[in-house]
Each structure stands twice: as C-alpha cells, then as structure tokens.
Amino acid sequence: MLKHKNTIQVAAFTVFILACPFFLDAYWINVINNIGLYAVLALSLNFIVGYTGLFHMGHAAFFAVGAYATAILNTSYDIPIVLLLPVSGLAAAIFAYIVARPIIHLRGDYLLIVTIAIVEIVRIALVNDIFGLTGGSNGIFGISRPDFYFFDIRTPHQFFYYIWAFLALSVLLFYNLEKSRYVRALNYIKNDEVAAEGSGVNVDHLKLTAFVLGAFWAGMVGNIYASKMTLISPASFNFWESVILFVIVILGGSGSIRGVILGAFLIIGLPEIFRQFAGARMLIFGGAMVAMMVFRPQGFLPPLPRKYPVHKIQPGGEKTL
Amino acid sequence: MTLLSIKNLTKRFGGLLAVDDVSFNVEQGKIVGLIGPNGAGKTTVFNLITGNYIPDEGHILFDGRSLTGLKTHKIVSLGIARTFQTIRLFKNLTVLENVMAGCHCRMRSGILSSMLRLPFQRREERLALARALKELEFVGLKQHMDINAMNLSYGNQRLLEIARALASNPKIIILDEPAGGMNDYETNRLVLLIEKMQKRGLTVLLIEHDMNLVMRICEDIIVLEHGARIAQGKPEEITRDQRVIEAYLGIEEDEDEALEAEGRD
Numbered sequence: 001m002l003k004h005k006n007t008i009q010v011a012a013f014t015v016f017i018l019a020c021p022f023f024l025d026a027y028w029i030n031v032i033n034n035i036g037l038y039a040v041l042a043l044s045l046n047f048i049v050g051y052t053g054l055f056h057m058g059h060a061a062f063f064a065v066g067a068y069a070t071a072i073l074n075t076s077y078d079i080p081i082v083l084l085l086p087v088s089g090l091a092a093a094i095f096a097y098i099v100a101r102p103i104i105h106l107r108g109d110y111l112l113i114v115t116i117a118i119v120e121i122v123r124i125a126l127v128n129d130i131f132g133l134t135g136g137s138n139g140i141f142g143i144s145r146p147d148f149y150f151f152d153i154r155t156p157h158q159f160f161y162y163i164w165a166f167l168a169l170s171v172l173l174f175y176n177l178e179k180s181r182y183v184r185a186l187n188y189i190k191n192d193e194v195a196a197e198g199s200g201v202n203v204d205h206l207k208l209t210a211f212v213l214g215a216f217w218a219g220m221v222g223n224i225y226a227s228k229m230t231l232i233s234p235a236s237f238n239f240w241e242s243v244i245l246f247v248i249v250i251l252g253g254s255g256s257i258r259g260v261i262l263g264a265f266l267i268i269g270l271p272e273i274f275r276q277f278a279g280a281r282m283l284i285f286g287g288a289m290v291a292m293m294v295f296r297p298q299g300f301l302p303p304l305p306r307k308y309p310v311h312k313i314q315p316g317g318e319k320t321l
Numbered sequence: 322m323t324l325l326s327i328k329n330l331t332k333r334f335g336g337l338l339a340v341d342d343v344s345f346n347v348e349q350g351k352i353v354g355l356i357g358p359n360g361a362g363k364t365t366v367f368n369l370i371t372g373n374y375i376p377d378e379g380h381i382l383f384d385g386r387s388l389t390g391l392k393t394h395k396i397v398s399l400g401i402a403r404t405f406q407t408i409r410l411f412k413n414l415t416v417l418e419n420v421m422a423g424c425h426c427r428m429r430s431g432i433l434s435s436m437l438r439l440p441f442q443r444r445e446e447r448l449a450l451a452r453a454l455k456e457l458e459f460v461g462l463k464q465h466m467d468i469n470a471m472n473l474s475y476g477n478q479r480l481l482e483i484a485r486a487l488a489s490n491p492k493i494i495i496l497d498e499p500a501g502g503m504n505d506y507e508t509n510r511l512v513l514l515i516e517k518m519q520k521r522g523l524t525v526l527l528i529e530h531d532m533n534l535v536m537r538i539c540e541d542i543i544v545l546e547h548g549a550r551i552a553q554g555k556p557e558e559i560t561r562d563q564r565v566i567e568a569y570l571g572i573e574e575d576e577d578e579a580l581e582a583e584g585r586d
Contacts, residue, residue, distance in 0.1 A: 173436040173437075174436075176435060176436050176437070176438045177432065177435050177436050179435075179446075180430065180435030180442065180446065181421075181424075181425055181428050181430060181435070181445075181446070181449070182430075182431070182432055182435050184418060184421065184422075184425070185422075185425055187411070187414060187418075188411050188414070188422050188425075191410075191411035191412060191413055191414060192409050192410070192411055192412075194373075194405075194409060195405070195409035195410065195411065195422075196411075196422065197392075197393045197394050198371065198373075198393055198397065198403055198405070198409070199397065199402075199422040199423050199425065199426075199485055199486075199489065200394050200397035200398055200402075200422075200423065200425055200426030200427075200489050201394055201422065201425050201426070202392075202394045202395075203394070209432065213432060305415060305467075306415075306418065308417060308450055309447075309450070310417075310450070310454065310466070312447070313447070313450055313451045313454055319448060319451070320448055320451040320452035320455055321424050321427050321428070321445070321448040321449050321451070321452040321490070
C-alpha cells in the first residue's frame with residue numbers, strides 16, 4: 001500500500017515536471033531550471049548535512065571550484081563543456097579532500113565555523129584573482145554552452161531537459177546508495193559517533209567520503225551552472241548561497257531525497273511566485289524558518305524508514321555474512 | 322590458548338592513576354569476569370582494549386597481534402566487539418538496522434557498486450540481512466525488528482547492543498555491565514544468553530556488579546581496586562580471598578552505613 005502510494009507520487013511529480021515545457025514560457029522555465037540546479041546542489045549537501053549530520057555551511061565553495069574549473073579550462077584551452085563535467089567534479093572533490101582532511105574530527109559548531117571560513121576564503125581568493133586565473137571580481141565570461149554531437153544546448157527549454165535529466169540520474173544513483181551500507185553507516189554516525197566506531201564503522205574515513213562525494217556532485221553542478229550562465233563571478237558563490245543550500249536541506253527534510261527536492265521548490269520557487277512582496281521576503285522567510293524549527297524540526301518530508309526484503313530470507317536456511 | 326593478553330597496562334588521567342600496571346590473560350572460549358568497586362578502573366580497561374583510550378604504558382595482545390595504536394573500528398574488524406555501560410544505540414533507527422551496523426565491517430561493497438546496485442553488492446546486502454536476522458533471533462528480539470531502538474524496553478536495549486556486537490562476527494565479546502538495570506527475569510535470560518554465546522565458541526569478558534551472576538557464569542575472575550589487579554582466580558577462590566572481601570565483597574552494607582554515620586557524628 002505504502003509502496004503503491006510512493007510510486008504514484010513519484011509518477012505524478014515526473015508528469016508535472018515533464019509537462020512544464022509545454023505550458024511555461026522561457027522565464028518560468030528558467031525558474032524551474034534554477035530549482036533543478038539548486039535541488040541537485042542541495043542533494044549533494046544532503047550527504048554531509050542530511051545523512052551524516054555534520055554542520056557544513058560552506059558548500060558554495062565546492063560549487064565554486066567546479067564552476068571555475070570549467071570556466072578556466074574552457075575559456076583558456078577550449079575544452080568542450082561536456083567533457084569538463086567529470087573534470088569539474090573531480091577538481092571539487094580533490095579540493096574538498098584537501099580542506100576537509102584536517103578538520104574532519106571537529107564536531108558540531110566548531111566544524112560549522114571552519115566551513116564558513118572555507119567558503120569565505122574561497123570567495124576572497126576568487127575576488128583577488130588568485131594565480132591570475134579567476135578574473136577578479138568581474139569573474140570569467142565567454143564560457144561555451146554544452147555541445148553534444150547532434151545538438152547544442154542554448155535556450156532555457158533545452159537546458160530544462162539537460163538539467164532535469166542530470167537531476168533524475170543523480171536521484172536514481174542516490175536512491176540506490178540510500179539502500180546500501182554506505183548511507184546506513186552515515187546514519188549511524190549521525191545517531192552516535194562513538195557507537196558507530198565501536199560497531200566497526202570507520203567514522204573519520206566515512207565523514208571524509210561524504211565531503212568528497214558531496215563536493216564531486218557540487219562541482220558537476222558548477223559545470224552546468226557555468227555553461228548555463230556563460231559568465232561567472234565570485235558574487236555567485238558567497239556565504240549566503242551556502243546558507244540557502246543548508247536551509248533547503250533542513251527545511252525540506254534532512255536525509256530525504258524527496259524532502260530536499262521539495263525544499264528547493266519552496267526556497268527557490270516561492271520567492272518567484274510572490275515577487276510583488278519582494279520587500280517583505282526576508283521577513284516571511286525568517287518567520288517561516290522559526291515556525292518550522294518549532295513545529296516541525298525534522299522538515300516537511302523527513303526520510304521514510306528503509307524497507308528490507310526480510311520475507312525473502314529463509315530463517316536458518318540461508319548463508320549469512 | 323590465550324586469546325587476549327594484557328601486559329603491564331597503565332593509564333593516567335592527569336594526576337589520577339586510573340589503571341595501574343594491570344596484567345591478565347583471557348583464555349579462548351572462557352567466560353571471564355572483571356569486578357571491583359566503582360572507580361576501580363574496569364571500564365577504563367575496556368576502553369583501552371577497544372582503542373577508545375590509548376595506554377600510557379603496556380601492551381594488549383589479541384590473537385598474537387598487538388592492538389597498540391589501532392583505531393576502534395580496526396580492532397572491531399579484528400574480532401573484538403563490545404557493548405557500552407551506558408546504552409549507546411542508534412536511537413532513531415530500527416532495531417534491524419542497529420544490528421546491521423555490526424555487519425558493516427564485514428562488508429566490502431563501495432560507493433560505486435552501491436550506486437549501480439551491482440549483483441555482488443545486492444548479494445552482500447542479502448547476506449548481511451540474513452546475519453542480522455539470525456542475531457536478532459539469537460537474542461530473542463526478532464519480533465521487534467521494525468520498531469525504533471529507542472522504543473525498546475531497557476532490558477531489550479541491552480540485548481540489542483549484544484546482537485549488534487555479535488553481528489560483527491567477533492572472537493571475543495566484551496560486555497560492560499550487561500545486567501545493569503535488568504530485573505531478575507531479564508537477568509536470568511541474560512545468563513542463558515551468555516552461556517549460549519560460549520557454546521557458539523565465543524570468548525566473553527564482562528564487567529558486572531551483580532555478584533550472583535558473576536559467580537554463576539564466570540570461570541575466571543579478575544578483581545581490580547584503585548586501578549590495580551588485586552586478585553585473579555576461580556569464583557570459589559575469589560569469594561575466599563581476604564583482600565577481595567575487604568575491598569569489595571565483604572562488609573555488609575548497613576554495617577558500612579553505620580560506620581559512616583558514626584564518623585559523621
């Protein structure tokens with residue numbers, strides 16, 4: 001019954017998204033595209049904040065590394081954008097490994113402060129045109145569009161398919177991962193680090209992989225973002241971006257894929273709908289956050305308990321680990 | 322055969338000598354008790370064995386291998402599993418997933434094979450599930466597998482910790498006050514369970530204040546006081562040992578209180 005309900009929900013959502021290009025104009029499709037980008041970004045942050053329960057408010061730094069890696073390699077060496085997709089992910093992942101390695105044992109608020117520092121350092125380094133590569137506060141322009149053999153991706157409608165296909169693929173992979181020992185172990189760490197280590201979970205290593213994996217995906221989103229904007233500047237990767245991603249995860253439901261996607265719709269989509277109240281936006285935003293933390297701290301759509309095929313295991317008969 | 326060998330173990334916390342030159346051996350397949358008054362350093366010894374603390378001096382040899390400098394998860398994977406004095410379960414996860422935590426260190430599938438659900442990863446998940454179910458059945462919690470660990474009764478939470486430890490396929494299981502907070506009925510069930518573990522070929526090392534339980538099941542007892550080992554032997558030897566009686570077993574509680582009351586006046 002429950003399984004049935006979930007399938008219907010996913011199907012209804014997919015139909016809704018696929019219908020968007022047929023009745024929305026370029027402006028609104030662009031909004032939907034931004035929601036998609038933020039959704040994948042927030043899903044990548046979800047590994048660190050949602051599954052593992054680490055306070056990480058510097059995710060925009062990894063996003064920035066991916067976007068700048070794409071921009072620099074594309075504008076200087078003319079490497080096609082699509083080839084740079086994994087390269088950007090890798091650059092962000094390596095960066096995450098280097099910065100997270102020494103701080104991985106920090107807990108709670110201490111980690112939070114360091115991650116805020118990371119995103120600020122990255123932004124300031126970009127503004128100061130580090131190594132003469134990043135173009136200072138003007139950023140880098142003239143980044144190419146994604147170019148597949150048969151067609152280029154230019155218009156918002158084309159980007160819509162590109163971004164949401166990327167989102168769908170990410171969700172599929174993350175969904176599989178949720179049902180594996182990997183995310184389970186991250187959840188153990190979130191519940192009780194000492195007990196996790198005492199049960200044989202390599203806590204420090206897994207925390208580090210959560211950062212690296214999250215950064216890899218954020219770096220790939222950076223690639224898509226750079227090619228969508230064709231112009232990037234340090235202002236797009238400030239602390240506030242990190243806060244928004246953090247809020248999407250917490251508000252939607254940390255550790256829940258559907259929750260994070262809903263969070264992206266609420267945080268990125270709603271302000272567009274209520275543009276006439278733009279002046280009061282921050283007030284409503286703040287009030288909504290306070291109300292949520294009081295009445296529904298687990299988020300709108302918290303993760304569902306995982307199901308295991310217990311009925312397929314014959315008691316006593318089967319081989320075990 | 323000696324499975325676990327502790328040699329001249331010393332641990333200081335600032336000026337406090339928590340464990341003072343303690344040595345003992347745990348023989349393969351035995352049930353061994355570690356007893357002593359509160360603050361004698363029993364849990365510290367456990368934390369040293371499991372790598373939660375690093376000893377200042379001394380060695381711990383397990384199965385012929387030194388554990389010094391190894392991290393806790395590595396020690397678990399070598400075959401030492403433990404439970405905690407204050408229950409440490411994954412409260413918001415189901416009973417079944419709590420037990421599967423123990424299987425983690427016996428599994429090999431990585432991020433990529435899990436993302437792609439490769440056949441070997443799915444087979445491994447199935448084997449882990451079967452193992453977890455087997456251990457739940459072993460401790461008698463299978464009917465509770467779908468509820469969250471925090472909703473179990475206190476006694477059952479202790480059993481769940483044991484099931485989680487067993488799922489890591491240990492050679493030795495270290496129980497820190499397993500009967501703490503249990504009623505008589507639950508304690509009796511625990512005794513039977515510990516005997517069943519021994520029959521499975523496990524070695525058991527336990528801290529316990531319930532002397533009834535200790536004398537009933539332990540074949541070898543080590544007594545600590547002020548961080549030092551003051552006696553080791555069979556239960557009947559321990560109950561006759563003058564130092565142990567003075568330090569821990571002997572004086573009746575009300576007599577003790579009467580003495581204290583006098584002192585205060």
